[in-house]
Amino acid sequence: MPSIENLEPKLVWKHFDEIRKIPRCSKHEEKIREYIVNFAKKQGLKTKVDPVGNVVILKPATARMQNKPTIILQGHMDMVCEKNSDVKFDFTKDPIQLKINGDLLTASGTTLGADNGIGLAISLAILEDEKLRHGSIESLYTVDEETGLTGAFAMKSDMLSGKIMLNLDSEDFGVITVGCAGGGDSEIELPIKMQTAQAGGEYLIVKVSGLRGGHSGVDIHEQRGNAIKILTRLLWKVSQKFEFSLFDIKGGDKHNAIPREVYAKLTIDKKNKNAFVIVLKAEEKDIYEEIKPIDPNLKVDVGSCEPSKMVLDKLSQTKLLNLLHGLPHGVQQMNYDIKTLVNTSTNLATVSVKENTITIGMSSRSPMKSALQDMRDRIKAIASLSGAKVSEGTPYPGWKPDLQSKILALSKRTFKDMFKAEPKIEAIHAGLECGIIGEKFPGMDMISIGPTLKNPHSPEEQLHISTVDKFYKYLLKILESV
Template sequence: MSSILEYEPKLVWKHFDEIRKIPRCSKHEEKIREYLLEFAKKQGLKAKTDKAGNVLIEKPASPGMENKPIVVLQGHMDMVCEKNKEVKHDFSKDPIKLKIEGDKLKADGTTLGADDGIGVAIALAILEDKNLKHGPIEALFTVDEETGLTGAFALEPGFLKGRVMLNLDSEDFGVITVGCAGGGDTIITLPVKKHKVEGDMAFLVIRISGLKGGHSGVDIHEQRGNAIKLLSRILWKVKQKCSLLLLDVTGGDKHNAIPREATALVAVKKGDVEELKKTVESEGKDILEEIKPIDPGFKAEVKKADSKNEALDKKSTEDLINLLYALPHGVLAMSFDIPGLVETSTNLAKVRVEGEKASIAMSSR
């Protein structure tokens, strides 16, 4: 197929094709909310919003089914907005570019937004379909799910009438889930000290790219590469052989996304440049050999950088590399009761050096 509009059921894909054109990063759901309210108006359905920005659309029961219990169909408006570094895409205005590979629908260099765009599309298709026979329906669309379930927590008593809810935010067709993982976010702050860079030093960028990334809940069991972990592994190897100072480390962005890219800006003695490059190349080959079955696009590159005046001192450099190298990522425990079910996992999600501290974000489930 060359277009998702050829997919079945057509109503679902019609709405998903419209939704993917609408900016809807977490905490910026204004446009998608307008779309939902306009949809309700065109369909002649009652709609309302609350203080948090959640939207509720009501569809009356089919004739003869008025006494059936109200069913709430719930999805969230926002999406995780992530893109590859080299991709030019403005999530505040640009539509998601689609590509079809075999029987899979993907985005071109960005997140697809099927979480939970497809859930919203399913609910809209049910609201629009005139041929379905059903009891009363309430379609609830919440805001800011991806960064902390803000809309769900802000629901006030009386906004909904229904007491039976189907959450349309899952991964497996034909599967009904009756429970949900708990989770928590952790921010680790490491104080760092900087000093003036002295001596005959070269400045280089070590960059990790080409990884699949993915959702820290859905994809964590696949052992996809984490750019921050792989970068820290390379840095740890380099510092065994070279006099290395860190200037900056950047990787990841969202707490629930497995980092696809990470970079380190480093300073080394000019006499150590070739050794650094050899180490990055050698370790990069080892890493690719290990993760090639799941992440064949992995790359580790070294490029020249502009000179800088300050770098982390030796102890801060050691502490930060060691911490990143030691922090866990991935599946920590599997369920004893349900085969194949991840029970405990953690995502090393983000690292930044800002002023006199390094901040590291972890997301655990």
Template structure:
């Protein structure tokens, strides 16, 4: 990791090198949080740890800037834990292994955590610096953003003093975000029953892998394969033709990551094994043709396993495969107001079987509440038809764009002054925490910026080194341009 600390800007990259040594999947931020608290107190900075786990660190204004409007720089501490199948890695214990590949920083076989580690490190580097000009400053580091926005939900009113909030969780240099999608989690559960496997049968595990996956918001429009949907499609088509008996089904690990892998146990008459092998080969060729541009690495693997004694009943199998095959997934509607931005989407993220039932976890996102409600209605109708139960939880609001935002105008004008070109003002199809912050702090003026991060929420995640420097330069220049308090 030594090569990271030589990158520019050094203060930011040195911090990133440090945080890579701390495991920080959602719900496991405690060790990193304690390290930051100890460091901040050694620096004589004021530190507040909220009951939910958020950190608020205050730094006085630099001389001559005491009368500027107070600013909050905000990031989340946690990261998405995703790894390649051949990578041995425990996200609760093992450090991330970053490396430099030309213009990009990547991780070896896992997510990198640039989402939102770069933003967090920029805030910490500013706290550490003695020569960066800024007014009264607060750094807000939230917890559990990726798995439920627990920190943003738990942020208490009356604690922050800032009038301006700069969110650092955007992922495209040259774009300024002033709005985001809201969302809601959906969990469908279906009871399962079982019966003895047929005699003279063999058991196999069918796995789909090699897909790119990615962020279920910002990558959902790219047309990548969803492993859960693609596996269900094959099983639905072939179960009657080949007399397949389903043993189990599991796929995906997070409701906000497009699933890259899924597998199912199947039992089949010995006389049909050759037909199954041919069907798998044909389906792999079909998928590689269909996804030749969006997801060319798709792969199917059929492996014989010890014979099973028990399979799902035909009724349970048909219900499950019909549910998965019919469940909506991907882009539901593109925005009419913001060209090129997804308005409403759904990600069928996780399928798991425990205690004689299957659970299907989905994440619905929409820029408008009516779009979110429409998809929830679809899921409710589907559950009714399939004999399943659906529960919705964790609903969070979108961040409504404010075209008259003063801080957005400052960031736009500052960017144009530095780079001599207009930035793109955007609304992102992802769940930035700003929408939740508006509840306890309705009058706070907010904007979101960040460097270019590709393929977040997947082991292909990478951050562009040049754009980290551009983001850093923009952030420092904006802090200098914050106006005085009225």
């Protein structure tokens, strides 16, 4: 079995191998921060740690490079912790299990954590390598990028002095990202009433699985299946023909991941069970035909489950199904200028029951503040029809492209010189910390770059190994040439 120890550049893979052993789910970055700070101490480098846990490591300019401007290398410490339901894995203590298949590095049934573990490893390798030539470096590591960008939001102006930033959180080698969407979450709370379940019913669990999921920003244009929307459609369809009573529903895990799995538990009159399954399976077949080009592994299972004394009353169930069925999901508007770029989208991300409330999580994105707020207002309007209340998280800003950027011009020229090809210049439909950092530090000249990473935020996450070495050499040349 191939090992990452034999991969180049060795310093990068050494750090990645250590990082993958360290628990670092969002909001639990204590151990990865300890690793980074201890590394800096061993290297004799100064550090700053702010009250929320962001870290900056300062590396002085190398010989005869003192007149170069300070460069900020930036990445985030946390990772999305997702696993397949049939995988036994504890993200609080278990190391990520790696698999190499040709040029692809993946994990075994979990997210790989290359978002943004590979960015961390690359910057740490640069800080460690004393043979490099560069001006002074500020290496910034933020907390909680994946679930709220709270590290970037909490940064104070004394954390950074540089005016040029290379964000290492992009996922396509050969692409230079120069802009991103802003975004904001909406939490819907639907009050429900419970009643005593009728005696003698059949208790069933309906589970949707096998979907690709993925990032709710960069993958949303592919129209991948949303497990919650599919389950809702199935239940809404059979509700037009049969009486049944829901008592549990749970799906999705992260606001920024397209939900891959969901289940609902219900009770139905025994005499209607077989017909219920027939109608449900017929609808599943229709859905499969609609999405099989992008999600060919859709699976809908119906099985027995433990009984429940209490179920949703009829009105609550009707409100729930109508709400979930009516809520938007996916691309809402494309960009008028860049035809392939999504302008506005929303992700129906999570659903769960707690006591007498159904909680639904939505995540919306747009580079335009007005379009983002309109999307959230629409969610409020639809939710109000069912008597639900909506609370909104603090939105984060987008990042407007600056095509006259000096670091962009240098990066384009360097790429062309090294690889004899023009890099693509793109904006992405996802939140990057660049938007917040650019707002906090006016005049910051920024780009976002990185090696190729596919299917982040899902257990299908893949890092393209060969692009890591190419990207590292490219980044070193930029640092040398600034």
